[in-house]
Amino acid sequence: MAENRLARALTDLLAQARAMLGPGPEGWVGLGLKLNRHADLAAGIAAVRSAEARLHTVIAGELRATAQRQALDSAAWDFITLGRNVLKPHLGGQWSQRWALLNFPNYSLRIPQCLNQRLAILSGLAGYLAEQPQHECAQLGVTAAQTRTRHDQLLAASLALNHLRSERTAALRARDEAVTKLRRRMRCIIRELSMVIAKADPRWFAFGLNQPATHRKRKTMVGRASPRAEAESKPAKHGRTQPDTSHPEPDTSVTLTADSLPLAPRTPMAAPMLEFKREREFLRPVLAARPAPRRRRSLLAWFLPS
Numbered sequence: 001m002a003e004n005r006l007a008r009a010l011t012d013l014l015a016q017a018r019a020m021l022g023p024g025p026e027g028w029v030g031l032g033l034k035l036n037r038h039a040d041l042a043a044g045i046a047a048v049r050s051a052e053a054r055l056h057t058v059i060a061g062e063l064r065a066t067a068q069r070q071a072l073d074s075a076a077w078d079f080i081t082l083g084r085n086v087l088k089p090h091l092g093g094q095w096s097q098r099w100a101l102l103n104f105p106n107y108s109l110r111i112p113q114c115l116n117q118r119l120a121i122l123s124g125l126a127g128y129l130a131e132q133p134q135h136e137c138a139q140l141g142v143t144a145a146q147t148r149t150r151h152d153q154l155l156a157a158s159l160a161l162n163h164l165r166s167e168r169t170a171a172l173r174a175r176d177e178a179v180t181k182l183r184r185r186m187r188c189i190i191r192e193l194s195m196v197i198a199k200a201d202p203r204w205f206a207f208g209l210n211q212p213a214t215h216r217k218r219k220t221m222v223g224r225a226s227p228r229a230e231a232e233s234k235p236a237k238h239g240r241t242q243p244d245t246s247h248p249e250p251d252t253s254v255t256l257t258a259d260s261l262p263l264a265p266r267t268p269m270a271a272p273m274l275e276f277k278r279e280r281e282f283l284r285p286v287l288a289a290r291p292a293p294r295r296r297r298s299l300l301a302w303f304l305p306s
Contacts, residue, residue: 003212004190006183010052013179017045017186019208027206031196038188044182051175058171062164069157076118076154080111083125083147086137101128117160121152 007013023031025038091098095107103124105117112118129136129144136143190209197203199213 026171046091055171058168065161
């Protein structure tokens with residue numbers, strides 16, 4: 001029903017649902033509601049709350065896992081930089097095929113931005129130090145065992161974060177489904193109440209709802225004249241329009257007054273044309289007495305026989 005709209009925000013929707021539980025099971029039974037029960041609405045509210053709590057728990061775990069992975073990734077970045085500097089005297093200061101054993105990509109010794117590539121470098125560094133123990137630096141902690149430990153920790157943190165992200169997607173979907181079911185239940189309750197009790201019945205307020213009879217809004221159509229204008233424009237029985245004399249309209253006529261000063265005489269339109277004709281008649285003998293312009297001969301006429 002248009003008079004009892006459901007809220008969009010989840011908190012407001014739960015508040016509306018709790019208000020609809022107001023009469024209690026006895027009040028629902030007394031009204032004769034058969035399609036919807038008090039226990040069904042209470043179960044829907046509990047399902048939404050449980051799904052929302054599960055979603056918040058997963059999001060909090062995801063935030064903690066994100067911070068943990070970022071800390072391990074930053075430490076792994078520094079460790080890769082340290083191991084690269086330790087191995088430069090043995091493998092060279094520039095990229096070569098020997099550095100390819102450590103999985104440095106793009107023919108460069110720069111640390112890549114991709115996490116998977118950094119994991120590959122840690123794995124390659126651990127394998128290289130296991131095969132070449134003389135290149136380890138125990139004072140700085142650049143050993144095969146330390147490298148393998150950092151690799152495993154970063155990989156486990158990354159897998160845990162990906163798992164929590166998938167759980168967050170599933171929890172969000174479950175929460176949305178529970179909210180959709182609750183909305184459908186509340187709409188069904190409103191429709192059944194409209195069939196059981198009258199529009200002006202005060203028992204609407206017991207469910208936290210508005211009375212449809214007292215909260216009806218007037219509908220207005222854009223681009224359509226008012227009912228009074230349509231009634232006045234309708235023709236009478238004999239084909240004539242009868243004005244409405246019950247509500248006389250105010251006099252909106254405008255009276256124009258002019259001063260007594262005379263206006264200037266208007267010049268006739270033919271006067272300029274007459275003046276032009278007289279000047280042409282006067283100049284005609286002068287133009288006739290003027291000698292005709294000399295005709296120029298073209299350059300080709302000098303070479304042709306006359």
